Amino acid sequence: MLKQEQVLQIEPQTELKFVGPFSQPVTSFMKLTNPSDKRVMFKIKTTAPKKYCVRPNSGVLQPGETTQIAICLQPFLYDPTEKNKHKFMVQTVFLPEIGDVSVENLWKEVLPEHLMDSKLKCVFEVPTQEQPSGATGGEVTATVHSVDNSDSKVDDHAKKPEKSQPSSEVNQLQKLESELRQEILLLKEEKMALMNQRGLAPNRYAPPEPRLEQSPSMMGLIFIAVVIGVMGILFGKFLL
Secondary structure: OOOOOOOOEEEOOOEEEEEOOOOOOEEEEEEEEOOOOOOEEEEEEEOOOOOEEEEOOEEEEOOOOEEEEEEEEOOOOOOOOOOOOOEEEEEEEEOOOOOOOOHHHHHHHOOHHHOEEEEEEEEEEOOOOOOOOHHHHHHHHHHHHHHHHHHHHHHHHHHHHHHHOOOHHHHHHHHHHHHHHHHHHHHHHHHHHHHHHOOOOOOOOOOOOOOOOOOHHHHHHHHHHHHHHHHHHHHHHHHO
């Protein structure tokens, strides 16, 4: 006995396409249209019910009505070498012109010769993605390293002038040191003049004279010498 021709218009007609990656849920859509003047019950079945979620998986289409079916493929480990045998079937039957009845009971009571069905196979596709070449990655890494090295050289170059160039404080110390040396020379000349006036010119062959108390000029010389020594130490630290 010949089966009845499918009354519904189904899009797509023969294949349900699922585009990966399949590490996450992938959804494909099916559109059902009832072009007849009768109500049509439909039910969607699959050979792999644990791997798909179908919403809605059954229902009733009024004359001229269209509905969209969402078919969600659950995540799985995709093997391109494995042959895919998943299929879907859309079963339909005209709803009897009677009062309110249970759709579930009608499906149980429907005669096989009244059923209409259409089969669709599942097709899995993985989009090709361009991968960056190893040479490109190496060039990028080399560029980053060269930038880092140049930055370090700039930092070192920027630090060196701060050490080599004398600051304004060093210049002031140099000026003060020069003034103190001049003052020491004047004090020495003043001391020699006083010794000449007293007839105390130094004689290297004369016996050592008794130690005299230090004059204010001598104290000034000692103080200036100490100041110069301290300044010399500070000046040396600034030049380091």
